Amino acid sequence: MRELLAAADGVRLLGADYWRDFDENFWSTGPSGFWKVERLQRFREPGDESWVAFAGGDWEKALALLQARRPSLAGYRDRLRAQGFENRRVRVVEPPLNAYLQWELHLLLLRDEYGARTRVLDAEHVRPLESDGVLPELVVLGDEVVYELLYDQDGLQEGGIRFTRPELVARARELVAGLYARAEDITAYFQREVAVLEPPVRSG
Numbered sequence: 012m013r014e015l016l017a018a019a020d021g022v023r024l025l026g027a028d029y030w031r032d033f034d035e036n037f038w039s040t041g042p043s044g045f046w047k048v049e050r051l052q053r054f055r056e057p058g059d060e061s062w063v064a065f066a067g068g069d070w071e072k073a074l075a076l077l078q079a080r081r082p083s084l085a086g087y088r089d090r091l092r093a094q095g096f097e098n099r100r101v102r103v104v105e106p107p108l109n110a111y112l113q114w115e116l117h118l119l120l121l122r123d124e125y126g127a128r129t130r131v132l133d134a135e136h137v138r139p140l141e142s143d144g145v146l147p148e149l150v151v152l153g154d155e156v157v158y159e160l161l162y163d164q165d166g167l168q169e170g171g172i173r174f175t176r177p178e179l180v181a182r183a184r185e186l187v188a189g190l191y192a193r194a195e196d197i198t199a200y201f202q203r204e205v206a207v208l209e210p211p212v213r214s215g
Contacts, residue, residue, distance in 0.1 A: 013144045019179050021172035029170035041153035044097040046187040050146045053111035054166040065114045070210040088126035098127045101190045105134040110211035120201050130194030157183040
């Protein structure tokens with residue numbers, strides 16, 4: 012996939028330019044829906060209060076802040092339903108889970124409850140696709156746009172590269188949808204692999 016993206020003409024969008032472009036395209040997504048694959052094993056999310064609490068070692072506060080999001084997530088779910096498209100995500104994991112993934116899977120489980128459907132896939136299933144490099148972080152919006160997400164070396168998102176060539180968008184959507192079909196529902200995965208874990212000792 013990286014080879015296909017590298018050969019295509021994309022528009023590099025950083026910071027506010029990316030988020031403005033993403034928001035405009037997200038809420039006009041057609042019936043083909045939203046598809047995302049997350050491959051990196053840790054991110055920095057300093058704009059997220061729960062992540063800040065987690066990174067600072069306050070696990071109970073981090074989880075409480077996630078639960079406090081329920082009203083806003085309900086509003087998000089209702090808006091998705093009004094727009095008429097599905098939101099689907101594949102979270103690739105490498106066991107044993109690091110502390111960041113333990114936190115993020117709590118977040119994704121909550122989002123799944125409110126319509127942002129998530130499935131979990133062991134990294135072993137994507138390694139055959141990584142002969143030309145680690146699978147990129149991708150967001151596909153309907154038939155119109157695919158973004159290759161950009162992160163700095165510490166896992167902080169910097170923006171994304173926007174591609175609009177129809178055949179590339181379709182290829183990316185087929186890739187993510189194929190991974191989604193092979194992945195496990197987050198609820199079952201969470202109960203087996205995450206709910207049994209002790210609170211993380213450190214962020215990571």
